[in-house]
Amino acid sequence: MKIVEGGVTKAKGFEAASTAAKIKYEGRTDMALIYSEKPCAAAGTFTTNVVKAAPVKWDRQVVDSGKPVHAVVVNSGIANACTGEEGMYYCEETARAAAEALGIPADSVALGSTGEIGRQLPIDRMKAGVKALAEKKNDSIENGTLAAKAIMTTDTVEKELAAEIEVGGVTVTIGGMAKGSGMIHPNMCTMLSFITTDAVISKEALQKVLSADVQDTYNMISVDGDTSTNDTVLLLANGAAGNEEIKEGTPEYEAFCQALHEINVYLAKKIAGDGEGATALFEAKVIGAETKEQAKTLAKSIVCSDLTKTAIAGHDANWGRIFCAMGYSGAQFDPEKVDLFFESKAGKIQITENGTAVAYSEEKATEILSQPEVTAIADIKMGTEEASAWGCDLTYDYIKINADYRS
Amino acid sequence: MKIVEGGVTKAKGFEAASTAAKIKYEGRTDMALIYSEKPCAAAGTFTTNVVKAAPVKWDRQVVDSGKPVHAVVVNSGIANACTGEEGMYYCEETARAAAEALGIPADSVALGSTGEIGRQLPIDRMKAGVKALAEKKNDSIENGTLAAKAIMTTDTVEKELAAEIEVGGVTVTIGGMAKGSGMIHPNMCTMLSFITTDAVISKEALQKVLSADVQDTYNMISVDGDTSTNDTVLLLANGAAGNEEIKEGTPEYEAFCQALHEINVYLAKKIAGDGEGATALFEAKVIGAETKEQAKTLAKSIVCSDLTKTAIAGHDANWGRIFCAMGYSGAQFDPEKVDLFFESKAGKIQITENGTAVAYSEEKATEILSQPEVTAIADIKMGTEEASAWGCDLTYDYIKINADYRS
Structure with missing residues (x-):
């Protein structure tokens, strides 16, 4: 395993973008897109809070459906939590806008929101933001980093990392980005983490690896003991590396688990160390x-x-x-x-x-x-x-x- | 039930004292004594923390033995927690010094400590303090208040209250004092509460009332989520009121429960509102x-x-x-x-x-x-x-x- 520069755009076939949509903040980017033309197997883990934000409910449906995922649309500033039916409707509207702009099915769009609880999203700005993201997306390392910046709330630095492993002579890449930095016990600010990989691996294996590793990484950090309504970790695999499928019980599977663990531990520690007001x-x-x-x-x-x-x-x-x-x-x-x-x-x-x-x-x-x-x-x-x-x-x-x- | 002025000396037959023993603090009192010449039935509830301070272990023995209690000696500044066998020995020495000064058995002396964890008590000063307390004790309301002041750590105000009920034409009094004000989730600073009553009531009934009421009072407060190594609530009944024994299922029992509850709620809320740094x-x-x-x-x-x-x-x-x-x-x-x-x-x-x-x-x-x-x-x-x-x-x-x- 080799740690390499980059984040969510490091793995083959993944593009990203960011934009300043004025969801709540002024003078900074506040929306991000992760996109893969190739369909992705998707695994996810979500907040255990009884109060679940609308995008968490939406993503749960998307992941559980077993259908392929093509895109993740994330906004900072407003969490779309405690927003009732109106909040769920805005998830649908956002996904539909992304579907139209990207030419993909609406149920292949995952969502993430972080910020203030209880306030409704300005849906017109969200839709305009989605359109801008679709136009700006590309597969550069830089765009990955810009996406990591756009999802920050009270974070002071963006958080991203990538790793490469060899699978039967083929290089498989995993890259991720995350944000903290209050209501971290894995609320208001929310922990969000998005990992992309070009590995060929089944959805079942992907979910198993992710669910196990979250227990030793994101679930072992705490900034303030408050478990957010929006916590989300999504892992997308688009198979663009073209490797022989990674199967359980093989050395390649172990290598994949190890590389994912390194990225998750790194991002989790970055979230903890960048906790609100933290100096250590x-x-x-x-x-x-x-x-x-x-x-x-x-x-x-x-x-x-x-x-x-x-x-x-x-x-x-x-x-x-x-x-x-x-x-x-x-x-x-x-x-x-x-x-x-x-x-x-x-x-x-x-x-x-x-x-x-x-x-x-x-x-x-x-x-x-x-x-x-x-x-x-x-x-x-x-x-x-x-x-x-x-x-x-x-x-x-x-x-x-x-x-x-x-x- | 009538709320009345006073604290641990309000009930008949209870005396109190305070002294500046220089356990850790300079220029303030830091030891307190509660004393009853008449033997007391004693009930107690203690910290659920696996790390139990030496005085908590000592008091557990005293209460469980079923023998009458005559005195409680409390110090602030040092918690006598994480102090090993040496710490337990200092409990014995303190109780022995009190026994000698007061002319009572050493196993009738309960103890309380609050303050820094891990530091040993200066036992010679403790012994000298006990002697001074025995000399200064009296049954004035003022001495009760001074005792409530001496057990404070980062508390900003002393906490005490008393109540009277009628039992078959006889006035029965309950009075208490407590301190907070960090590590309150009922550590470092510790919650201590000492309640005295002149009621004639059995040890069994006393423990039952106390154990139930603590669940709705002290156990419902939190300053910082940290459960102290030293949390202690002691309830002493010396029977000096001379009432007909208060038995379960009677209106008098209900009145006693209600009065105790009022005192416990009042002290618990005082502890919460006086939490470290609190303004509300x-x-x-x-x-x-x-x-x-x-x-x-x-x-x-x-x-x-x-x-x-x-x-x-x-x-x-x-x-x-x-x-x-x-x-x-x-x-x-x-x-x-x-x-x-x-x-x-x-x-x-x-x-x-x-x-x-x-x-x-x-x-x-x-x-x-x-x-x-x-x-x-x-x-x-x-x-x-x-x-x-x-x-x-x-x-x-x-x-x-x-x-x-x-x-």
């Missing part, structure tokens, strides 16, 4: 666990705690809060066995041994915790399983961004 | 629920969301975040049926009808949301059950207080 990516790694599930539960509880997050913001080795967060996670362990370490580019330091503090240097700890990427490692000494979760620090700017998000 | 008490009330449990799950999810809390801080009627928080709570409901209202002293306003926005005045909504006590009411139209949860807004000051709590 905070990783919690639990090792020595009895089961993977236990390690995941403990790791996620650590990165979700407002108190661990404010401590990271303050570069403070407040290990008691980490123990506390593990303690209320719901997972069982013996706190009097736990060895805790902090690690970053500035070094690694042991903080506790068997649950109580060792004589560590607060100064060195603060130095380690002042880096832009910080890891807390908890060895619970019960077995050999491990897991990581990713979050960010909680800062004044999170409050600033969210106390008056709508104005 | 935020109540979420879910009505029209199918079951009480459903109403509680939804209400608590609303007050726990960082995004609803920052919206309250910004006086922003961001109702989408409330829907979102209900949606990921785990409780089932139909978002397209929900009527949402905001209410405060400035009035009441309907925001949604059947899940979508009505034409409401943002200006009026902001006025309502700018009050120090704000309620969101969600009618889910499924039945007749209801529940409230209490939290607070999330502000810059929460970050300020917690980014560098230890320094």
Whole structure:
């Protein structure tokens, strides 16, 4: 597997575009298109929130129908959530406008929206935006990057990555783009991730790989514990690479899983590190666990705690809060066995041994915790399983961004 | 039932004291004593966190033994959590010092600690503090209030209340004190609540009343979603009122339950409204629920969301975040049926009808949301059950207080 430059247009046969449609924002792009002339097998995972945005309901239908997908139309600024029948109608209208502009069936158009909940989409601007996207689309790397920019809300940087694998002498490419950056526990801002591949692979295999990998990547990040109404991950495969079909149980399948995982982990960590107001990516790694599930539960509880997050913001080795967060996670362990370490580019330091503090240097700890990427490692000494979760620090700017998000 | 002035010393036979023992803080009191010469039946509820502080383990033993309790010794500044065997030994030493100073058995002394996790108690100062408390104790209302002040950490005000009921012509009094104000989801700062009553009532009845009422009061508040290692509610009954024993199923039992509930709700709301950095008490009330449990799950999810809390801080009627928080709570409901209202002293306003926005005045909504006590009411139209949860807004000051709590 090789990491390469690019995003959703890196795989063969995929085009992208972005445009400033004035959905809500002024002076920036706010709509994006991903398009494949060749029909795509599509896999998707969606928010578990009972309150599902209209585009989530729409995409669920599109993916479940089993029909091929040709396009994804995404807008930022308005989430089209809590918008009732009117909101669903605007999904239909948007898909119909895309179908007309691109010469494809309306039920081959997936949708994504992110932004304010409860407000209706300005459908005329959406339709005009779709038309502009259809005219501007091309397969350049640059257009992929511009699409990644157009779907941002409070994100500070676009997020994209691509990887190549070899399948029977043929190069297969996977590329993706994603956005965060509040209501991330995989709302208002929503996690959206769109992955494209030119692999020849069945829809069933695609869904299986995606559903499994999401559990260890996007579902292991948290900015604020709020699960959005709009969370969506879509994976499209158009088969343009012309490889022999990738089948389960083969080395090629493993390679595909690994490459997809690398892209998903990269995008997930980028979302966590670019959380609203964040100054640091905070990783919690639990090792020595009895089961993977236990390690995941403990790791996620650590990165979700407002108190661990404010401590990271303050570069403070407040290990008691980490123990506390593990303690209320719901997972069982013996706190009097736990060895805790902090690690970053500035070094690694042991903080506790068997649950109580060792004589560590607060100064060195603060130095380690002042880096832009910080890891807390908890060895619970019960077995050999491990897991990581990713979050960010909680800062004044999170409050600033969210106390008056709508104005 | 009559609400009356006072706290833990209002009920007959209870004395209190406070002292500045320099456990961690300088220039303020940091130890408190509650004492009853008459032996008390004791009921207790404790943190569900797997990481339990040494005083929680100690109190569990004291309450479970069924032996009478005579005293509670509380310190602020250091939580005596994650302190291993040394921490447990310091509990013993503290209880022994109290036993000696007060002339009571060591196993009749309950303990409470709140503050930094992972640091050992300065046991010599604790012992000296206990001695000073024993000398200063008396049954004045003022000493009750001073005790309530001494147990504060980042709390900005002391929290106490008392109530009287009539039992067969005899006045029975219940009084309590509590503290918050971070790691409140009933950590670092811990929720502690101590209730005293002169009622004649069995230990079994006492525990039953307390365990039930905690579910609707302290367990329905949240400052930051972090469940402390030290959360403790203790209810002591010394029988000094001389009433006929209060037995289950009688009107007197109901009156006792009601009075205890009023005190617990008052203290719980005080803790929520005085959450770290908070400028407003935020109540979420879910009505029209199918079951009480459903109403509680939804209400608590609303007050726990960082995004609803920052919206309250910004006086922003961001109702989408409330829907979102209900949606990921785990409780089932139909978002397209929900009527949402905001209410405060400035009035009441309907925001949604059947899940979508009505034409409401943002200006009026902001006025309502700018009050120090704000309620969101969600009618889910499924039945007749209801529940409230209490939290607070999330502000810059929460970050300020917690980014560098230890320094």
